[in-house]
Amino acid sequence: MRWKKWLMLIVSLIVLTAAIGCSSKQPQMYEFNDDRFIMDTLVHVRVISEDKLLGEEALETVFDVFENIHSLADRFAHDDTSDVTRINMQAGKKPVQVSDETLSMINRAQYFAGITGGAFDVTVGPLVDIWGFGQEHRVPLEDELEAVLPLVDYQQVEFDIESRAVFLPRAGMQLDLGGVAKGYATDMAVERLREMGIKHAMINAGGNVYAVGAKPDGSPWRVGIIDPRHDGGIIAVLNVKDQAVVSSGDYQRYFVQDGKRYHHIINPATGQPAHEMMQTTVVFDNATDADILSTALFVLGRDKGVEFAIRHGEMDVLFVTTEGEICYTGAMAGYVEFTGEGNYRILKDISL
Ligand code: AMP
Ligand code: MG
Numbered sequence: 001m002r003w004k005k006w007l008m009l010i011v012s013l014i015v016l017t018a019a020i021g022c023s024s025k026q027p028q029m030y031e032f033n034d035d036r037f038i039m040d041t042l043v044h045v046r047v048i049s050e051d052k053l054l055g056e057e058a059l060e061t062v063f064d065v066f067e068n069i070h071s072l073a074d075r076f077a078h079d080d081t082s083d084v085t086r087i088n089m090q091a092g093k094k095p096v097q098v099s100d101e102t103l104s105m106i107n108r109a110q111y112f113a114g115i116t117g118g119a120f121d122v123t124v125g126p127l128v129d130i131w132g133f134g135q136e137h138r139v140p141l142e143d144e145l146e147a148v149l150p151l152v153d154y155q156q157v158e159f160d161i162e163s164r165a166v167f168l169p170r171a172g173m174q175l176d177l178g179g180v181a182k183g184y185a186t187d188m189a190v191e192r193l194r195e196m197g198i199k200h201a202m203i204n205a206g207g208n209v210y211a212v213g214a215k216p217d218g219s220p221w222r223v224g225i226i227d228p229r230h231d232g233g234i235i236a237v238l239n240v241k242d243q244a245v246v247s248s249g250d251y252q253r254y255f256v257q258d259g260k261r262y263h264h265i266i267n268p269a270t271g272q273p274a275h276e277m278m279q280t281t282v283v284f285d286n287a288t289d290a291d292i293l294s295t296a297l298f299v300l301g302r303d304k305g306v307e308f309a310i311r312h313g314e315m316d317v318l319f320v321t322t323e324g325e326i327c328y329t330g331a332m333a334g335y336v337e338f339t340g341e342g343n344y345r346i347l348k349d350i351s352l
Contacts, residue, residue, distance in 0.1 A: 033045070046088070046201060062192070072098075076177075088125070105180050119296045120154075120295055128264065153268075186244065240335060280298045316332040
């Protein structure tokens with residue numbers, strides 16, 4: 001029975017070494033969580049750090065960044081801190097000098113407006129207003145839509161990077177950065193977290209998610225994709241590291257009239273809420289582009305959206321159409337898990 005003793009000794013030694021190895025490699029980690037309502041949405045931040053002070057500071061930093069971007073992009077500010085309010089007030093009058101942040105958002109938005117044929121359009125403000133998103137919801141009359149459609153045209157926006165001037169040449173034009181500001185704030189916050197030395201964090205600003213690094217054990221963050229027709233339901237989980245996962249949906253701001261759903265993502269060409277999608281999710285290396293694209297692809301609809309996603313192959317997409325189909329790009333197959341919840345037909349990946 002001597003060999004048994006030896007075996008026990010060897011096993012104990014292995015376990016002990018592993019334990020020592022673990023404790024020296026993995027210091028005690030602390031988790032910090034908080035939610036705040038900013039930019040009309042719940043911003044949820046989760047930071048994991050071995051340094052308690054740093055972790056708490058990191059949470060505050062993220063919220064500060066969101067408050068700052070909100071104050072610049074707010075369309076209904078009561079003072080002159082908001083670039084967007086100032087630009088809109090001077091529409092048809094004179095150019096307005098704006099912050100670097102506002103200029104970056106407009107610049108990026110204009111780039112994607114160009115390559116999506118205007119599906120993404122930051123001058124959509126008058127349409128958002130006429131449907132009452134932000135105020136009292138209502139279905140506008142045909143005449144009212146006809147009257148505001150000429151004011152919606154990203155090509156008319158004049159902006160100059162050098163002088164940081166932005167000008168809406170027609171009175172009544174209204175800039176609306178609602179489709180990009182949350183993603184941009186997310187990227188700014190992630191940059192600050194990285195500068196602070198934070199290695200594990202997750203930000204979720206109303207469906208604009210960024211996963212910083214991996215979890216402390218090296219496994220990916222798990223991002224739930226919500227069921228567009230069932231509150232609290234999750235249709236899929238994406239396992240990601242250092243990536244943005246941004247969803248747009250017809251369930252975020254909407255109203256139902258005479259059995260028909262009207263929501264906040266407007267097709268600038270028709271003035272009507274885009275009707276082919278329930279939800280679009282874009283996975284990309286930055287949240288600004290992913291935010292713009294999730295909105296733009298929602299407007300483009302399934303076929304054009306799929307074509308765009310394949311042509312610009314560096315991103316992955318997952319669409320839930322109003323026909324109840326789920327389709328996704330091929331590379332996502334490596335990190336998506338479907339929960340089977342909801343009554344959707346999952347189509348084969350769309351890039352094959
Ligand atoms: P998101 O939640 O990122 O999809 O953005 C939707 C928000 O963007 C809306 O609440 C509007 O403020 C704005 N928006 C709506 N339609 C468009 C559009 N076609 N292009 C750009 N922004 C839009
Ligand atoms: Mg967006």
